[in-house]
Amino acid sequence: MTIKSDKLEGQKSSGGAAATVKKLVPYGGYYVNKVPGHDPELTETGPGTPMGEYMRAFWHPVCMSIELTDTPRFLKILNEELVAFRDGSGRVGLLHAHCAHRGASLEYGAIQERGIMCCYHGMVFDVDGACLHVPFPQGEEKEAEKYACSIRQGAYKAVERHGLVFAYMGPPENEPPFPEWEGDYTVMPGDELVAYSNFQHCNWLQVQDNAADNFHPTALHAAKNVVKGQFQGTTFDEVGAASMEVAPDMHFQPVQQGRSLACAGARRVNKDRLFVRVQHQVLPNLSLHAYTSEDGSNKKLFSRFHIIRWTVPVDDENSKMIGWRVMGPGIDTRGVGKKELVGYESIDFLDGQVAMRRPERFGDYSIEDIVPIPANHRERANYKQAQYAPGDYEAIISQRPIAVHSLENPTRFDAGVFLFRKMLRDALRGSNPAASAQHFAEWFRENAGAPNSFCSGNVFEIPEGATVEEEVVRRRKVTKQIVAILAESETLKGEARAAFVRERFEALEQSMKP
Incomplete structure (x- = not known):
């Protein structure tokens, strides 16, 4: 293999800098000491990014089933702060962490027979994000019901498979089939x-x-x-x-x-x-x-x-x-x-x-x-x-x-x-x-x-x-x-x-x- 004294890198950094020439010389660290930016197209996955939106079109495991205990589990997935829990009826919920009312984190919420209750003011949200209860004063039940219908906690559909919790975080109308590769995967008898x-x-x-x-x-x-x-x-x-x-x-x-x-x-x-x-x-x-x-x-x-x-x-x-x-x-x-x-x-x-x-x-x-x-x-x-x-x-x-x-x-x-x-x-x-x-x-x-x-x-x-x-x-x-x-x-x-x-x-x- 022939090593040339100069090598054209030929790749641009994410910041749009022009292609640079690397000098391959002894003790030439000075010529390669500038670190360009990373590749945002493939590496960044937050909401609205190309890779983030693509990934949200698929089902992903977000945690293990054993992580769902008698207290909510705080998670961060695809740059989103989330809370996972299993309510008293056995359903798995995956909600945006910050309460839609005033932003307190549901990681400090109390798991209910149905849904989860925010610790700050007692709002209760179902696994699909519906507001089930608003603690208005006595006599203001109609106002409470009206308010409950006006808000919804961000929620994602979640399912359990073999000790893992999976979630679909894309548009609900575009939900793909859950991928059971080869029919719940290929496992031989006894495995x-x-x-x-x-x-x-x-x-x-x-x-x-x-x-x-x-x-x-x-x-x-x-x-x-x-x-x-x-x-x-x-x-x-x-x-x-x-x-x-x-x-x-x-x-x-x-x-x-x-x-x-x-x-x-x-x-x-x-x-x-x-x-x-x-x-x-x-x-x-x-x-x-x-x-x-x-x-x-x-x-x-x-x-x-x-x-x-x-x-x-x-x-x-x-x-x-x-x-x-x-x-x-x-x-x-x-x-x-x-x-x-x-x-x-x-x-x-x-x-x-x-x-x-x-x-x-x-x-x-x-x-x-x-x-x-x-x-x-x-x-x-x-x-x-x-x-x-x-x-x-x-x-x-x-x-x-x-x-x-x-x-x-x-x-x-x-x-x-x-x-x-x-x-x-x-x-x-x-x-x-x-x-x-x-x-x-x-x-x-x-x-x-x-x-x-x-x-x-x-x-x-x-x-x-x-x-x-x-x-x-x-x-x-x-x-x-x-x-x-x-x-x-x-x-x-x-x-x-x-x-x-x-x-x-x-x-x-x-x-x-x-």
Whole structure:
């Protein structure tokens, strides 16, 4: 590779500054010490912003069901201050935090049999925002009724699924079907969806970018890179899946009319077996992941979901990773998962995935016992431990509160990250009508709210190529064929689709043998 003395960056900052020239010289920090603005089109999600309005057209998880106790739960989602609660009748409400009467926060309200009562003056609001009670003096009941009909608390529709609370925050007349991917998700008998929620002290997009970054395990999760053997739970070595440390040969393919991205990565387990993991990134913020602890020791075709996760903006500098881990013998064939460690601010397979680390995040605690992690991650007591063995959390949040895209210098293996960003822009700008909120909703309806996912984990008995060149061709052919087969199966559902895919995968395996 030839390195030139000057490099034209060719990207403009959000402030409209002209393209700048980077001087690549020794000790040249002075020439690159100006930090341009972030990319507002993709990163900002408040009301009225392009990404904020697009995201509001989809259902998102906003909290875990266990967060709804006998007191209201204050939340910030998409830059809006909200209060979630479950009233005495069992209904879930998600209301604007500030009372429509005089602005006191409903986080200090009293949950009623029906609705919630503001602490300040006793106004009671139903889960749909209707004012149920106004405490006017005796004899002024008609005036109270008239006043109640004149106000309405901001409210969003909320539903519960498998320990998560989901909300639709867009125009009520445009509400899309709830996305039950593959019919309430694909979980084998004996397996279950276990909810979790992890706070991230940075913009939502760099968290989502990480899901499409299939190369980072090679460095970040490799035991050989952990300082002084300070294992922290992020390394795949500890669960015996050393194959995840092999740099994958990647194929990134927009699928489902550009509504999602298939990320197929081929890793050589040994001379006889090839591990191919297909992750599925769906606009705007959903990612579906195959088994993370795969060691490749046994043949496996079309293994399904292991992680289903949304990256939900809190505000422009904070976000949540919230979703489900699939637990049980059907997916976790090696039995290394720990259900008791999956939950609020906790996940079992990557200690560095979240802000809390051992021993702080383990043991018996309630939601109220959680001590907030300082926004400045360097203030944490376990900061040095994180330096010895950083995890996804450290790598992601250290990109700045909002990553500056114009300062990035991508390589070929970053293709998935940049392709997904392009797909987001195409959706926002109308360049891909199929990915618009309206057509997305229509697509969900056409699929009865249960579209297929390309997510799969596969171990093929495919021998290594005789030469490096032959091996590269072999790996790339396999990844492309896998995505093509999954695309062919789109018209099928359930077991019929699974049988079709496995039959075609078997044929692909046989075609690659001498």
